Amino acid sequence: MVHRGPAWGHDDGPVETAAPSWRDALRGRTRDAHEALDRALTGPSGRLSGTGDYVRVVRTLHALHAWSEHRLRRWAAASSLAAGLPDDLVLPDRASLYAGDLLALGAEVADPDPGRDRGRRSVEVDDAEGLALLYLLGGSSAGARVLLRGLPDDVPRAARRGLTDASGPESSRLWQAVLRLLATPAREPLATRAADEADALFGWLRERAEERAA
Numbered sequence: 001m002v003h004r005g006p007a008w009g010h011d012d013g014p015v016e017t018a019a020p021s022w023r024d025a026l027r028g029r030t031r032d033a034h035e036a037l038d039r040a041l042t043g044p045s046g047r048l049s050g051t052g053d054y055v056r057v058v059r060t061l062h063a064l065h066a067w068s069e070h071r072l073r074r075w076a077a078a079s080s081l082a083a084g085l086p087d088d089l090v091l092p093d094r095a096s097l098y099a100g101d102l103l104a105l106g107a108e109v110a111d112p113d114p115g116r117d118r119g120r121r122s123v124e125v126d127d128a129e130g131l132a133l134l135y136l137l138g139g140s141s142a143g144a145r146v147l148l149r150g151l152p153d154d155v156p157r158a159a160r161r162g163l164t165d166a167s168g169p170e171s172s173r174l175w176q177a178v179l180r181l182l183a184t185p186a187r188e189p190l191a192t193r194a195a196d197e198a199d200a201l202f203g204w205l206r207e208r209a210e211e212r213a214a
Helices: 022-042 051-078 095-104 127-149 161-166 169-182 190-213
Strands: none
Touching: 022 051, 022 127, 022 169, 022 190, 051 095, 051 127, 051 161, 051 190, 095 161, 127 161, 127 169, 127 190, 161 169
16 A cells, blocks of 8 residues: 555654654644544545545645644744744645635635634734644645645636645745644653643534535
């Protein structure tokens, strides 16, 4: 069997540390949810069969970015953990690009999912949620490259701006910086809480992808 790599990303190989790292905790405890999201996005073949499949993927990515980009920025500006990231690093800013891609495809652009908020827009983002958001949004650069390579021919160039940005050099630089931060030893119980947050995010996105596929 040929390994095709995950649709969502994080296909960069192992990171060795002397003790369990933040990435060990996040990746190990969210593996099932991560794989379920991959299947919901691209199906068993790992490839999109047409524009309809692509619309489902872009809607799911737009939902994630529209809900979480401002939360990630809020956390990065305040957390001592995020201080390990370079000052000039560019955090994801792709919600509007994915919205434009949907419009170019003639698809509806939905508002951020109020069911995901759970009253959290009015509170600060803690380290557990911040680490989960950093893991998902940072790791999307690898997944974007996989998706772009397998796009159906009928997807217009004007509807590929979100994935193109996600696979670009700034996103790759972000992911390498995230890997370095996540390679440091994890602390409990924060590591378990961060993994729970990431697992919930993967599950929420899978539900949205499956709703669009129905």
